[in-house]
Amino acid sequence: MKMRTLFASILSIGMLAISINASANEPIQPIKAAKVTNPEMVELGKMLFFDPRLSKSGFISCNSCHNLSMGGTDNIKTSIGHNWHQGPINAPTVLNSSMSLAQFWDGRAKDLKEQAGGPIANPGEMASEHTLAVEVIQSIPQYRGYFAKAFGSDKVDIDRITTAIAAFEETLVTPGSxxxxxxxxxxxxxxxxxxxxxxxxxxxxxxxxxxxxxxxxxxxxxxxxxxxxxxxxxxxxxxxxxxxxxxxxxxxxxxxxxxxxxxxxxxxxxxxxxxxxxxxxxxxxxxxxxxxxxxxxxxxxxxxxTGEQPDIKLPILPPSNNSTPKPVPF
Amino acid sequence: MKMRTLFASILSIGMLAISINASANEPIQPIKAAKVTNPEMVELGKMLFFDPRLSKSGFISCNSCHNLSMGGTDNIKTSIGHNWHQGPINAPTVLNSSMSLAQFWDGRAKDLKEQAGGPIANPGEMASEHTLAVEVIQSIPQYRGYFAKAFGSDKVDIDRITTAIAAFEETLVTPGSxxxxxxxxxxxxxxxxxxxxxxxxxxxxxxxxxxxxxxxxxxxxxxxxxxxxxxxxxxxxxxxxxxxxxxxxxxxxxxxxxxxxxxxxxxxxxxxxxxxxxxxxxxxxxxxxxxxxxxxxxxxxxxxxTGEQPDIKLPILPPSNNSTPKPVPF
Structure with a gap:
């Protein structure tokens, strides 16, 4: 048994060497699978990514324009925002976006966390405000429980909301092409x-x-x-x-x-x-x-x-309650 | 071993009897889990349910207003349709809708299949046309393959599209409350x-x-x-x-x-x-x-x-190609 393990290890190292060799001189390198260090954070981020209550209307979520059924995009020329606003730019894919030097087409956000705060408060996208988005999420006890699991305390603020969304997005890589x-x-x-x-x-x-x-x-x-x-x-x-x-x-x-x-x-x-x-x-x-x-x-x-698309179990979002600010779609 | 099985069977029958007894005189009966007889049909229906290409804009899918993350509804007073049209009515939940005597608030569709065709062609909802929706799906070879698996041939028409969506919706029951x-x-x-x-x-x-x-x-x-x-x-x-x-x-x-x-x-x-x-x-x-x-x-x-919510793996939709009619969002 030990001999077999040893042999397997040698074989693995050998294959790894071949593998490194094979792509060492190529300008493109393979994508590595995501390493999840805080699964509670990723799960919370997934919920927030799919939660349209981060928008003023209660209708638009991150997934609306970065649709994980469709390559992390909306497949339309420029995106539809609040009140059917015609966006000025094509939605970049969220897939493998963690590998970019910065976010947005013009790189105006230094990372995914900073990016995530943008559309929430952009009047032509989700049209909410950070304070309102926090108020909505904070009003939901189940969400506070998920924040406690992910962050160690149940405080909800925009920094934590965007941190969690970014943590989820970092898992959206597509190896295996x-x-x-x-x-x-x-x-x-x-x-x-x-x-x-x-x-x-x-x-x-x-x-x-x-x-x-x-x-x-x-x-x-x-x-x-x-x-x-x-x-x-x-x-x-x-x-x-x-x-x-x-x-x-x-x-x-x-x-x-x-x-x-x-x-x-x-x-x-x-x-x-x-x-x-x-x-x-x-x-x-x-x-x-x-x-x-x-x-x-x-x-x-x-x-x-085209790589293996993320395997996503659709999150079940905790319901709003009588104290949750109501969406204003019209 | 055989004795144990026999004993377990007797116990099960006994528990079943108690169970039937317990709810026999109540006006409400428990929900039974869905029986899936054609899993390929259900899987195809799930894809179509999540596919915004059934709408004119390429932005609105069945799941937009019957969001399976949110109890099969949109949680807003009346729904948002194409071009941010303010719908006249509150979106009923798709969960357990197969148990209704008819569909829509006014019962104008006799079943889920008939219902599914409505919003696709409603100018204030998905704003497409049945012929266009068929053309879009038919242009995608992977979809034709899924139709072949579900129906025995790769013909795409609105009858089959709505049949598949209804088959998926029939699985959206919530036992275990x-x-x-x-x-x-x-x-x-x-x-x-x-x-x-x-x-x-x-x-x-x-x-x-x-x-x-x-x-x-x-x-x-x-x-x-x-x-x-x-x-x-x-x-x-x-x-x-x-x-x-x-x-x-x-x-x-x-x-x-x-x-x-x-x-x-x-x-x-x-x-x-x-x-x-x-x-x-x-x-x-x-x-x-x-x-x-x-x-x-x-x-x-x-x-x-509140029952167990459907366990949905987000479908990965097959991409459009050069012959697929393009969405017209604006």
């Missing part, structure tokens, strides 16, 4: 077209920005390096954060993980298909005119980046 | 106040309408038997279906199962608390003026009707 299997040594995981697509993706320089485990998210880049991007969108990108003219149209490079699920594409959502997106990116960012065969191969490769 | 445990013989399942509440509920005649396993849903009744109900709502009730003046303000008696979760109450959602609802129902329907102690006891009893 076919591309990751290939990286880890399973050479049959990709077919010829997909491999050709990956070679094109590398040789043309897409990996200059789309690299690392999230295949993006690690840097800012101007959208329109060689040619300007034409759009009706008034979004300025990083300039809105730094005030610098040189940051106009500079955005956080989006992750390409699960890109098959997170359509439509770009900050204005104007690219409806992956083929369109690849063609435009090639032209604007790399001054390349990809032909149809090249585009099809790159798209085939991109579709191998 | 404390009241059901009491009915089944566990006399410690209710405390003194809850028992007193149940006695008041029976002795005052509430069980005249709120009876059976769903504690409602089995008949139509005029809202305002002794005194008229005052409301700004223009909803006519059964009159809208039958055309008869005598059916004005006649509604399907709502289920009281999970009533703690399905606030606010009445077809116009104007009763915010269970205490208000009990007081008004006592006065209007029974000509009783319940005192505070009586109301509190009845409310305590009603809260024992």
């Amino acid at each position: 076919r591309f990751d299997k290939w990286l880890e040594g399973d050479k049959k995981a990709l077919n010829q077209q997909e491999l050709e697509g990956y070679q094109l993706f590398k040789s043309n320089g897409c990996t200059g920005c789309h690299n690392g485990p999230a295949v993006g998210g690690a840097l800012y880049q101007k959208f329109g390096v060689f040619h300007p991007y034409e759009t009706k969108s008034k979004i300025e990108g990083r300039k809105a954060v730094t005030g610098k003219d040189t940051d106009l149209n500079v955005f956080k490079v989006p992750t390409l993980r699960n890109i098959e699920l997170t359509y439509p594409y770009f900050h204005d959502g104007e690219a409806e298909t992956l083929e369109d997106a690849v063609k435009i990116m090639g032209k604007l960012q790399l001054d390349r005119e990809f032909n149809k065969k090249e585009i099809d191969s790159i798209v085939a490769f991109l579709k191998t980046l | 404390r009241f059901d445990k009491w009915l089944e013989g566990d006399k410690k399942a209710l405390n003194q106040q809850e028992l007193e509440g149940y006695q008041l509920f029976k002795s005052n005649g509430c069980t005249g309408c709120h009876n059976g396993p769903a504690v409602g849903g089995a008949l139509y009744q005029k809202f305002g038997v002794f005194h008229p109900y005052e409301t700004k709502s223009k909803i006519e009730g059964r009159k809208a279906v039958t055309g008869k003046d005598t059916d004005l303000n006649v509604f399907k008696v709502p289920t009281l199962r999970n009533i703690e979760l399905t606030y606010p109450y009445f077809h116009d959602g104007e009763a915010e608390t269970l205490e208000d609802a009990v007081k008004i129902m006592g006065k209007l329907q029974l000509d009783r003026e319940f005192n505070k102690k009586e109301i509190d006891s009845i409310v305590a009893f009603l809260k024992t009707l």
Whole structure:
């Protein structure tokens, strides 16, 4: 028995070495499964993520625009907010978002915790206020119990609410894609077209920005390096954060993980298909005119980046009671 | 071993007999767990229930207003529809709805299948059209595969879509409430106040309408038997279906199962608390003026009707592709 364990350990180390070897020279690394250190915190965060009572109307939750049934997005060009407000920007996926250098397209929030507070109080999104959101959650004794389990005391404040949501979001990673299997040594995981697509993706320089485990998210880049991007969108990108003219149209490079699920594409959502997106990116960012065969191969490769989607048990939310502030939908 | 099995069987039969005995003379019967005969159909129905692509905007799914995290309702007075349309009526819970004699507050749909087609094509709800909804689902090969598994062929039409949704909804029952445990013989399942509440509920005649396993849903009744109900709502009730003046303000008696979760109450959602609802129902329907102690006891009893909520694994929806009709949110 001991010998067998020892043998298995040696075998594991050997396989790990092969696995590290296989992806060591690639610009993309496999995604690792999430490590949960505080399951009570994650569970609380999941409830809050699904709870529309964080919005003024009682109708919009984090999951409304970062729908975990649909790649962590809403799959519409720009999001619908309170009172059917037409949002200015395409909702980025929440999947693997913990790997980004900052949050939002313009990176104006330094992490998921800071991000989570934004939409709750944005009049065009959930349209609540932090004080109101706290009042709602605090009024519910079951929630206070969950806060006590997660934080050690039942105090509810916006810092704790966003901390819990961020803790849940950190678990929303998608390992196990076919591309990751290939990286880890399973050479049959990709077919010829997909491999050709990956070679094109590398040789043309897409990996200059789309690299690392999230295949993006690690840097800012101007959208329109060689040619300007034409759009009706008034979004300025990083300039809105730094005030610098040189940051106009500079955005956080989006992750390409699960890109098959997170359509439509770009900050204005104007690219409806992956083929369109690849063609435009090639032209604007790399001054390349990809032909149809090249585009099809790159798209085939991109579709191998779809990972295992988070296994979510729908939370049952504790009910409001007579002292809970009521939603104001109209 | 055989003796033990025999003994266990005798014991089970004995307990069953006690159980039947315990609830035989009560006007309310326990809820039975759902029997799933076609799991592929139920799984498909779950996907469709959660799929916002059945709406014009791509934003509203069945679960938006019949939220399974919140007792199968939206917990707002009247529902939000396409373009933030203010719905005319309070969304009834989907939980245990299969036990109703008909669907909608006015019973205009004979069953869940017929009901499911309504909101999809209602301009003030999901605002799609049946042909468009079919086109969307049909364009997705993975969905066609699920239809093949559920129905034996991959044809997609509105009849099959609504059949599958109804099959899923039929599984949304909530057995195991404390009241059901009491009915089944566990006399410690209710405390003194809850028992007193149940006695008041029976002795005052509430069980005249709120009876059976769903504690409602089995008949139509005029809202305002002794005194008229005052409301700004223009909803006519059964009159809208039958055309008869005598059916004005006649509604399907709502289920009281999970009533703690399905606030606010009445077809116009104007009763915010269970205490208000009990007081008004006592006065209007029974000509009783319940005192505070009586109301509190009845409310305590009603809260024992909260059953085990459905255990739902969030479905991962198959992505749209280049041929899928695009949502039109704005």
